[in-house]
Amino acid sequence: MSDPLIDLFADVLEVDATSLNDESSPDNVEQWDSLAAMHLVAAIEEKFSTQLSTKEIMKMSSIGLARAALKDKGIDV
Amino acid sequence: MSKGYSIGLAGSFTVDPLTRLLGKDLSEKGFEKSDFQVAPYNQLIQLGMNPEGLLGAKTDILIVLWRIEDITPDAMNGGQATQDIDNLIEAIKTLRNNYSGTIIVSNPPYPSSPEFDVHDLEQPETGLQLYQSYLERWQNGIQDIHGIKQMNLAGLLDNEGHSTSHDARGWYLYKQPYTLNFWKSISAQLSRIVSAQTIAAKKCVVLDCDNTLWGGIIGEDGLGGIQIGQDFPGKAFADFQKYCLHLRSKGLFLAIASKNNEDDVFEVFDKHDAMVLKRDHISNWQVHWNSKVDSLQAIADELNIGTDALVFVDDNPKEITEVQERLPEVECLLVPEELAYLPSLLQNTGLFDIAELTDEDKKRADMMMAETKRKSASTQMSEEEFRKSLELKIDIFEAEEQHIGRVTQLINKTNQFNVTTVRRTQDEVEALSTDNDTLLIGMDIKDRFGEYGLVGVAIVQKETDEIWNIDSLMMSCRVLGRGAETSLINKIAEAVKSRNGKTLKGQYIETKKNALVKDLFENHGFTQDGDFWICDVDSVKAAPEEVDIRLRLAA
Numbered sequence: 001m002s003d004p005l006i007d008l009f010a011d012v013l014e015v016d017a018t019s020l021n022d023e024s025s026p027d028n029v030e031q032w033d034s035l036a037a038m039h040l041v042a043a044i045e046e047k048f049s050t051q052l053s054t055k056e057i058m059k060m061s062s063i064g065l066a067r068a069a070l071k072d073k074g075i076d077v
Numbered sequence: 078m079s080k081g082y083s084i085g086l087a088g089s090f091t092v093d094p095l096t097r098l099l100g101k102d103l104s105e106k107g108f109e110k111s112d113f114q115v116a117p118y119n120q121l122i123q124l125g126m127n128p129e130g131l132l133g134a135k136t137d138i139l140i141v142l143w144r145i146e147d148i149t150p151d152a153m154n155g156g157q158a159t160q161d162i163d164n165l166i167e168a169i170k171t172l173r174n175n176y177s178g179t180i181i182v183s184n185p186p187y188p189s190s191p192e193f194d195v196h197d198l199e200q201p202e203t204g205l206q207l208y209q210s211y212l213e214r215w216q217n218g219i220q221d222i223h224g225i226k227q228m229n230l231a232g233l234l235d236n237e238g239h240s241t242s243h244d245a246r247g248w249y250l251y252k253q254p255y256t257l258n259f260w261k262s263i264s265a266q267l268s269r270i271v272s273a274q275t276i277a278a279k280k281c282v283v284l285d286c287d288n289t290l291w292g293g294i295i296g297e298d299g300l301g302g303i304q305i306g307q308d309f310p311g312k313a314f315a316d317f318q319k320y321c322l323h324l325r326s327k328g329l330f331l332a333i334a335s336k337n338n339e340d341d342v343f344e345v346f347d348k349h350d351a352m353v354l355k356r357d358h359i360s361n362w363q364v365h366w367n368s369k370v371d372s373l374q375a376i377a378d379e380l381n382i383g384t385d386a387l388v389f390v391d392d393n394p395k396e397i398t399e400v401q402e403r404l405p406e407v408e409c410l411l412v413p414e415e416l417a418y419l420p421s422l423l424q425n426t427g428l429f430d431i432a433e434l435t436d437e438d439k440k441r442a443d444m445m446m447a448e449t450k451r452k453s454a455s456t457q458m459s460e461e462e463f464r465k466s467l468e469l470k471i472d473i474f475e476a477e478e479q480h481i482g483r484v485t486q487l488i489n490k491t492n493q494f495n496v497t498t499v500r501r502t503q504d505e506v507e508a509l510s511t512d513n514d515t516l517l518i519g520m521d522i523k524d525r526f527g528e529y530g531l532v533g534v535a536i537v538q539k540e541t542d543e544i545w546n547i548d549s550l551m552m553s554c555r556v557l558g559r560g561a562e563t564s565l566i567n568k569i570a571e572a573v574k575s576r577n578g579k580t581l582k583g584q585y586i587e588t589k590k591n592a593l594v595k596d597l598f599e600n601h602g603f604t605q606d607g608d609f610w611i612c613d614v615d616s617v618k619a620a621p622e623e624v625d626i627r628l629r630l631a632a
Contacts, residue, residue, distance in 0.1 A: 035097065038253065057250060058250070
């Protein structure tokens with residue numbers, strides 16, 4: 001079953017979805033640079049119709065942490 | 078496919094988002110993959126000196142984006158900001174000399190810093206005025222540099238909207254100020270500038286008549302029945318014609334392809350008062366009942382241009398489709414159903430972008446420029462008027478205990494405007510301040526932009542009863558060009574005179590940094606005497622009249 005958050009990250013980072021999991025972070029995904037981070041924020045906000053604060057953005061240092069931050073906002077993915 | 082470019086990006090802020098966006102926009106315009114080199118942010122002065130070093134590789138095109146609020150610490154500080162803008166202009170000049178590729182530089186948008194909040198009631202007189210002066214300063218400086226392509230970032234931001242284009246989070250997290258949407262606009266505009274370098278611009282606009290140049294059908298409605306003039310929708314047609322005429326003035330051909338009786342069409346062009354386009358404006362007429370494809374082919378042949386240089390405008394989707402199928406190289410535009418959008422149909426298409434102006438274009442531009450210059454010459458301020466407009470107030474005084482710290486600081490850090498560059502410790506300065514045979518002079522400056530504080534220092538010492546030696550004379554470069562140096566030297570003479578001295582003596586000791594003051598004494602009435610410069614206290618150059626100068630001497 002496809003994971004919408006993983007798909008989103010794969011789409012923005014232009015990598016294969018199967019290469020990503022909740023442990024994926026800027027440390028182990030080469031394409032995840034500061035520019036990609038900006039695009040990720042825009043993509044997440046658009047897809048889940050939400051606004052992220054700088055605090056939340058700074059917390060999202062892995063896909064798992066992004067998932068947790070979204071969950072805190074009541075967005076279950 | 079056009080070949081891809083190697084593109085350098087630099088900015089007073091982070092410009093990385095462009096690598097992805099511009100790469101995509103350019104490949105959509107038919108370029109092979111471009112590669113990007115990004116300079117570290119806000120190092121534009123260094124970029125000028127060593128573009129390849131900062132970018133890390135050789136590039137074909139260099140794009141520089143900048144904002145006033147990034148290059149100067151306080152954009153509300155007019156003097157400083159202007160200086161910083163001048164510095165950037167100099168850096169671009171240096172860059173032009175050091176870089177062989179195409180340089181594209183933006184103009185600065187209205188600052189986004191809180192002091193420039195447009196809702197402040199005093200903004201029209203403060204922020205807006207300052208900004209306009211910056212923009213003008215920049216424009217004047219940059220247009221003199223040969224071969225710089227400008228990008229209207231300010232206009233783009235105005236058009237898209239400041240509040241919706243800024244992303245404060247992006248600024249604080251990544252030092253990039255704009256939303257993704259605005260980056261897309263920047264990228265689209267830049268891709269147009271880049272592709273204008275290589276893709277042939279269109280040369281002729283081919284226009285249908287009925288429901289394209291006017292509303293209605295001339296063959297059925299007659300001269301009195303067609304819609305063209307002051308009322309909508311007639312006004313929209315008239316405005317569209319006006320834009321066509323504007324394109325003609327840029328050097329494009331206009332041609333007509335209409336299925337009509339020739340006499341009917343000529344009657345409109347010749348007799349209808351509201352027609353903006355006249356018969357003379359049209360370079361080729363194809364008014365008959367043959368197909369539009371035949372007409373376009375005939376126009377291209379007669380004007381001796383390729384069909385790929387044609388833009389075709391028609392209100393009939395069937396005609397458009399037929400042309401698109403048989404002459405795919407022709408750019409086809411359908412008259413919009415909402416006629417309010419007709420006048421802007423040909424705007425912002427990029428179809429008429431020309432990279433290099435022809436000699437003819439340049440001639441016309443030159444003539445327009447000459448005219449503008451003539452007009453502005455009469456309104457241009459003289460240097461005196463400029464100073465007057467600054468409402469400059471200069472206070473020159475014998476330094477007291479409270480000034481010692483700042484005076485010592487200036488003595489030890491002023492490099493450029495410093496005639497002898499003698500450094501002194503705070504204790505030495507303090508001793509001088511109480512010495513009877515020494516005038517320790519400070520200079521305070523303010524103008525309508527604010528206070529610059531203590532920015533000038535002179536140490537003048539009695540050598541004999543008659544001769545006083547200017548041991549040190551220095552000024553902060555922030556206050557250059559205001560007549561402050563002349564005021565200071567003149568008041569030194571006055572102070573020496575009050576001590577019954579008759580002659581001023583000065584010396585220029587050359588360093589690597591103080592060429593600025595090489596001719597200072599000569600320019601102020603001093604004559605050379607060996608290693609020194611001498612001047613009678615009554616012969617020193619007069620202080621500028623438009624400056625309000627005060628001299629305070631210790632009792």
